[in-house]
Amino acid sequence: MLLDVSDLSVAYKGVSALHSVSLQVQEGELVSVIGANGAGKTTLLKAIVGWEPAASGAISFAGDEVTRMRTHLRARRGIRIVPERARVFTHMTVYENLMMGVYGLQNEVQVGERLDRLYDLFPILKERGSQLASTLSGGEQQQLSIARACISKPKLLLVDEVSMGLMPRLVDQVFELLQTLNREEGLTILLVEQNALASLKISHRAYVLETGDIVLDGDAKELLADPRVREAYLGV
Amino acid sequence: MQLLFEQLLNGLAIGSIYALITLGLALVYGILGILHVAHAGVYAVGAYVGLWLYSLSGTLLLAIPGSMIVCAALGVAIERFVYFPLLKYPPYVPLISSIALFLGLEEVCRIVAGPDLLTFPAHLPFPSFTVGGVFVSSTLTAVYSVTAIVLVFLWFVTTKTEFGLAMRAASQDMEVASSLGVDSQRVVDATFVIGSAIAALAGILVGIYYNQVYPTMGAMPAYKTLALIVVGGMGSAPGAVLASILLGLGETLLIGFANIPMPRDALAFIAMIVVLMWKPTGLLGRK
Numbered sequence: 256m257l258l259d260v261s262d263l264s265v266a267y268k269g270v271s272a273l274h275s276v277s278l279q280v281q282e283g284e285l286v287s288v289i290g291a292n293g294a295g296k297t298t299l300l301k302a303i304v305g306w307e308p309a310a311s312g313a314i315s316f317a318g319d320e321v322t323r324m325r326t327h328l329r330a331r332r333g334i335r336i337v338p339e340r341a342r343v344f345t346h347m348t349v350y351e352n353l354m355m356g357v358y359g360l361q362n363e364v365q366v367g368e369r370l371d372r373l374y375d376l377f378p379i380l381k382e383r384g385s386q387l388a389s390t391l392s393g394g395e396q397q398q399l400s401i402a403r404a405c406i407s408k409p410k411l412l413l414v415d416e417v418s419m420g421l422m423p424r425l426v427d428q429v430f431e432l433l434q435t436l437n438r439e440e441g442l443t444i445l446l447v448e449q450n451a452l453a454s455l456k457i458s459h460r461a462y463v464l465e466t467g468d469i470v471l472d473g474d475a476k477e478l479l480a481d482p483r484v485r486e487a488y489l490g491v
Numbered sequence: 492m493q494l495l496f497e498q499l500l501n502g503l504a505i506g507s508i509y510a511l512i513t514l515g516l517a518l519v520y521g522i523l524g525i526l527h528v529a530h531a532g533v534y535a536v537g538a539y540v541g542l543w544l545y546s547l548s549g550t551l552l553l554a555i556p557g558s559m560i561v562c563a564a565l566g567v568a569i570e571r572f573v574y575f576p577l578l579k580y581p582p583y584v585p586l587i588s589s590i591a592l593f594l595g596l597e598e599v600c601r602i603v604a605g606p607d608l609l610t611f612p613a614h615l616p617f618p619s620f621t622v623g624g625v626f627v628s629s630t631l632t633a634v635y636s637v638t639a640i641v642l643v644f645l646w647f648v649t650t651k652t653e654f655g656l657a658m659r660a661a662s663q664d665m666e667v668a669s670s671l672g673v674d675s676q677r678v679v680d681a682t683f684v685i686g687s688a689i690a691a692l693a694g695i696l697v698g699i700y701y702n703q704v705y706p707t708m709g710a711m712p713a714y715k716t717l718a719l720i721v722v723g724g725m726g727s728a729p730g731a732v733l734a735s736i737l738l739g740l741g742e743t744l745l746i747g748f749a750n751i752p753m754p755r756d757a758l759a760f761i762a763m764i765v766v767l768m769w770k771p772t773g774l775l776g777r778k
Binding site: 361403 | 653656657659660663664666667668669670671672673674675777
């Protein structure tokens with residue numbers, strides 16, 4: 256078990272946003288959490304990465320409890336996040352953004368090799384290396400955010416609403432990339448998405464979150480066929 | 492012509508000193524979003540501690556680093572014990588505390604060192620020379636050199652080192668920086684250490700430049716630096732330096748050279764109003 260969230264409750268701005276949520280991710284899996292806006296998906300990721308404190312419950316990662324650990328220490332253990340709206344460092348160059356992804360790891364990560372690999376997947380980042388990240392389009396910023404999170408070869412990648420604000424063509428492209436990273440690098444991914452169809456298609460398993468509770472979970476293909484999911488999230 | 496040149500040299504020196512004080516304010520605003528008014532108090536403490544160490548040891552080689560260390564510690568203490576617990580409140584709460592702290596530091600200086608004006612009769616071991624009939628004193632060359640060294644050091648740290656990269660990242664998005672392994676506490680500490688140590692340096696330079704140290708010497712910088720970070724662009728260190736140098740030159744030329752009958756300290760605020768009307772993000776500000 257790579258990630259084990261058990262009975263996690265989180266209050267966001269004084270309001271309870273997650274109630275006793277339990278969720279597991281195995282090594283090598285691509286798991287999504289789908290749900291409507293405000294269901295608590297982002298809060299879940301924030302708690303795992305350490306941006307929001309847990310009110311109760313436990314989060315363990317690779318066998319160690321990390322529930323109260325500070326964010327940068329969780330990052331050192333291999334939890335990385337592609338935050339909502341990419342949140343690249345807009346006043347730094349594309350290359351500097353990537354270098355932030357290996358902050359403190361220059362000796363542990365084969366930086367040159369990783370850069371080559373990521374430039375293969377995201378050729379635009381090589382082309383735009385010396386440009387300020389603010390000059391990138393929304394889709395390019397998402398790519399940079401993914402590359403920044405992946406350059407350190409994390410154990411777990413958290414992805415928050417990566418499809419938001421992207422053109423449909425780009426959404427497919429980004430999801431394909433995530434699938435490639437999962438398949439070829441064995442990267443474990445926990446994906447949080449409003450775009451249920453696109454995320455279920457590439458996932459192994461999924462959880463359905465509704466106003467802070469997990470109401471359904473299982474094999475992604477089965478959920479795709481489940482009438483409740485189809486009606487509520489796939490619009491069919 | 493000669494007078495103009497002399498005034499330019501003085502203006503540049505005054506601007507350099509403004510830059511040294513304002514840098515700390517810009518760095519702290521950049522990383523915590525707090526208007527660190529008490530920074531001017533740290534600057535005054537730096538002058539006093541420098542003077543005290545100088546009168547004890549008789550050498551600036553001890554007084555300058557000593558005062559920088561004391562101020563760095565004071566800065567970190569302010570951050571840890573005053574600002575950190577208040578970060579969860581709206582920004583006016585740390586601002587009010589900062590103003591109170593500033594007044595408190597002034598009073599501490601007055602109580603410990605007395606209300607009188609003290610002289611700082613140190614000689615800065617820098618060369619003096621004459622260019623085109625204009626005498627450039629050793630104090631002036633000292634101010635220029637120290638400022639240049641500080642600026643080059645800061646430029647090097649922030650653009651050429653990994654930790655500097657992390658400082659810039661954290662000032663843009665602290666949460667994301669921490670999710671990439673940056674210890675935000677260390678970055679904030681380092682910001683206060685650097686800003687406060689530079690303020691100590693500025694305090695000593697001003698003490699020697701005007702040959703005076705007094706409890707309220709931080710009062711003018713306290714509000715002028717606020718205007719300067721607005722003019723430069725909130726949180727932009729290069730903007731703060733540019734605005735400071737321009738203000739130093741502007742004050743000296745407009746009031747000292749052109750003899751415009753206006754209180755010299757008003758210029759900073761006129762500049763601030765003009766900038767707010769014409770380019771609210773400041774000279775080199777971000778969006």
